[in-house]
Amino acid sequence: MTAFDHFSCPIPINEYPQVLLAHGGGGKLMNMLIHQMFRASFPHVADHDGAVMPMTGKIAMTTDSYVVRPLFFAGGDIGSLAVHGTVNDLAMCGAIPKYLSVAMILEEGLPMETLWAVVQSIAKTAHDCGVSIITGDTKVVDRGKGDGIFINTTGIGIIPHDLTIAPTSVQMDDVVILSGDIGRHGVAIMAQREGIEFETTITSDSCPLHIPVMALVEAGVRVRCLRDLTRGGLTSGVCEIAKSGNIHIHLNESAIPVADEVRGACEILGLDPLYIANEGRFIAFVHRDDVSLALDVLHRHEATAGACVIGRVTDGRAGMATITSPIGAERILEMFSGEQLPRIC
């Protein structure tokens, strides 16, 4: 039996309908939670303070905490997001994701069945992504001092190639490829949070990206830099790389795909798709001679079937990015200074 077959919650719900402070206290109840729920779901977790494994070569390490509200949304939940997000951060380093730690901060009073649903989602998503959860931690904070569940995942991946994938590797005339249409994750969350219904349900784009990314590398595409477009959206990703790489990036707004329903929802909600968080979209900076090859490879994978060219590195002012609007006006692309969508991931 795999960890995520839907057997029922292993903690007796009638006895412990909610998480108690004692479930994080180091005594019998914590022990029960760890052994009956977590170890049953995460079979690779070490029976000790930490996990031990052999490693050889270049490795990548990345960490993210997840505080998304609501915990369950169209196209995912905090558990699947916590796995995809860290898997994708490893992919953006050009690494094959291998191991994850999972640390949860639970609020006293959280329904035990909610915890169980999230744990099952983490287990299933990790299995689907081919990563092993090898160590974990659980803390419980008093009622009103948390918000249901916060999850930290930290990941380790292996880098099986000699590319240096980083903003400083980007070169003049490199081409910017976007892996698909933008804005779905943020709009899905926001619509759900605000209780807005659209004709079509907009689902989050949350998905793992390591397989198409590694396919690019294996095909020999000269990948210079990768960035997933989470908080701050496409704009923050592009601005940060322009700054870190000390290069000028120019985008063509007409080339950036946004689904009609997402565009419509953005108009209603007063949001700009260029700033909205995605959880399954990335940009790749590739050598200009490898663009067709890169698109061919990406189009073979469902998650990146909509990949297209949206811009390039030009000789404009280094450290900044510009964009040409659909009517031909050029403007500077700037990160937003306020808060567009809190707790989106």
Added chain:
Amino acid sequence: MTAFDHFSCPIPINEYPQVLLAHGGGGKLMNMLIHQMFRASFPHVADHDGAVMPMTGKIAMTTDSYVVRPLFFAGGDIGSLAVHGTVNDLAMCGAIPKYLSVAMILEEGLPMETLWAVVQSIAKTAHDCGVSIITGDTKVVDRGKGDGIFINTTGIGIIPHDLTIAPTSVQMDDVVILSGDIGRHGVAIMAQREGIEFETTITSDSCPLHIPVMALVEAGVRVRCLRDLTRGGLTSGVCEIAKSGNIHIHLNESAIPVADEVRGACEILGLDPLYIANEGRFIAFVHRDDVSLALDVLHRHEATAGACVIGRVTDGRAGMATITSPIGAERILEMFSGEQLPRIC
């Protein structure tokens, strides 16, 4: 200049006296926080979604979130605790701590100077422990949905020896060494939280343990298992190892050192030192012929100067632990089932 020289908060306090939701939103303010505060304090953090480093051999990985209240206490703060705790979990795997990730969940309204003090403490403690902080994450949750600061640290260490340090390695007649007196951390936190003053201020035992632990290994002590005595205290550590290793452990209560002021405070607070969390104490199971060597080594290090023998593995009922009281009565040692001290770490 090192990262933790006490220069003043790099974020303009008059402009941003408190953490705002936008400091976690992926835009300009988050960028400012990351570049001006975190990168200035953590010089080894990668300028990308993750960090990349070479690794060869057996590695250990461990994760912990820290939700201690109050944030600052006698003998430490949430920042130093978050480094010591993860460094010590690596040490308990027999690993030399090398790399840490730091992920913070901040509550909107947190004073910026509090954040700065914690960040400085993390930087100084990491430096003192010889570990590099290589990647991080910051989330901000709305006011009333967090509690100031929660910190996750995940650590990677290198295992430079062939010992298998685990409960399953413990053998009959192995001796249990305790590294020093117990109960200081829990009592220090509790006294501060409850506003109780004692004649002497009791300070937390929070400290790094990897140097004395590695000294044991280097001296050739046959170390079978190690466990730091955090949540649930000495009792949980001993009970868990008895269960995981399917062995019987017998302790001698008279041999377990508790400082007079800690014992007095426990009586006032209604706590049992055997169950109180420590953040700088561990037990080591060692081959009986190596006990004198182990004590010699430990007595050379300040953190373990009080090391002593407190019990051994015997042929009693496997999977459980017993203890002989000072008046000679033997009882079964059991984990507590309630919550003795919430949010101690």
